[in-house]
Amino acid sequence: MSNQETPVVDVNEQITLRKQKLADKRKQGVAFPNDFRRDTVAADVIAEFGEIEKPELEEIGKKVKVAGRIMLFRNMGKASFITIQDMSGRIQSYVRKDQVGDEVYDDFKTWDIGDIVGIEGTVFKTNKGELSVKASSIQLLTKSLRPLPDKWGGLADQETRYRQRYVDLIVNEDSRATFVARSKVVKAIRDFLEARDFLEVETPMMHVIPGGATARPFETHHNALDMPLFLRVAPELYLKRLVVGGLEKVYEINRNFRNEGLSTRHNPEFTMLEFYWGYADYQDLMNLTEDMLRYTVENVLGKTVFESGGATYDFGKPFERMTVLEAIIKHQPEISLDELNDLDSARAVAKKFHVKLEDSWGLGKVQIEIFEELAEDKLIQPTFITAYPAEVSPLARRNDDNPFITDRFEFFAGGRELANGFSELNDAEDQAERFKAQVEAKDAGDDEAMHYDADYIRALEYGLPPTAGEGIGIDRLVMLLTDSPSIRDVLLFPHMRPE
């Protein structure tokens, strides 16, 4: 016996009553009519008529058809005011018995907050000056069987807001605004990249060999082929194959999946922009990123200065740029550059600041651990961090002057990593060696290390032009722009443990 055969029934008095009302409506005919067509929405009515004076409105006598969910219901006997809400906002309607008829009005009085109605009527202003629709007819389109949260207190319980996002969206305007902003962020990025001749592509979500990032993948199984498949941790290696193929400027905005813990910054599936730009390097990328983020902030918020997480940001100003080691020293002046450039003394620094290390780690990894512990969350203002060690950058091109580091940067704002970009490693032989090193690390027990991807090496052997590539975490960017403390606030349906 499965659970699904015995669903939990959470019925209360209010639901029972509403179900009875629906049953009555079924007996009368079509209980879920779909013959009402609105000709406008609340915000458009307000935009068009909101500034017009009452007497002038009476003269115009504009007829409209609006539809939406009843959010407020004020019954005063033979007349009522209801406030309905549609995708654009709210508008009030005045419903009179002598206008809609006795039969309809008596039925209307039994309708509930949450019901979805269609109204035909005339735009007018009340004595108090509120723009409203005087109903000439009103129709119940969908009976709502569950009571909505308190009209004033709203829905505050975080868990319910995440699990029942539909309710959250009905009653919390902030939540709606967040997801509108999210859509605008993605649109702004698309517009920005399309204007620069980047081609949007889609690459596999299911990988035979997971690659493109050091992360633990989700594993699944293909029945017909009887083989394991992995949900992608990054699209990187496929996008670079496309650059090999001559699609020299490509991007993809899509989901990645990482089999890791949940937190206010991590969801198992999250959205990344990745883009690759032939005949460019990481310096070009930083400049493009700065322009793109400035453009996005301005388009989404209508300004470049904004508040988020208690800090004030100005994306109109040039972003800071510093190296990994400079960032450490800036935020922990006790540490000297020399200390960080020697493995033994760097390990001593780590110990002093309680940074946990593994014996197998080299200088580069030790430096990065120190950076993440001491500097990362202090990078509030938009900052590019450069000169990442090759040891922690298996796909990035080595710096010509200093082979210890790569031509790579990460972008930080609000103490969080938002982007990671670098000049791509296009030396097939070097790449093959680095894959081998990753495989050794994997054999030694690092299950985040990468697999050897022979086809990717083959692609590189055909020749990847000098290319720069970058990933930007869309969720974290939206968090910053919407002042959302948790990634769950910017995901419509965040991952939750089953109820």
Add this chain to the structure above:
RNA sequence: GGGUUGCUAGCUCAGUCGGUAGAGCAUCUGACUUUUAAUCAGGUGGUCACAGGUUCGAUUCCUGUGCAACCCA
């Protein structure tokens, strides 16, 4: 993984130093033809997250479990 806190009516929250609970909104009945969280009068509604323990008696104290939030690693 560790710690802290929370879980009480449909929603937002009180409360019970251990004697099976209360407010506002919602809902129900009635009044009301320009209201604004409409108002006025009167009602209904609870396995106090779940399971054990202590106790004459547990929603309250203790232990565990689940889910969530926050902090730490």
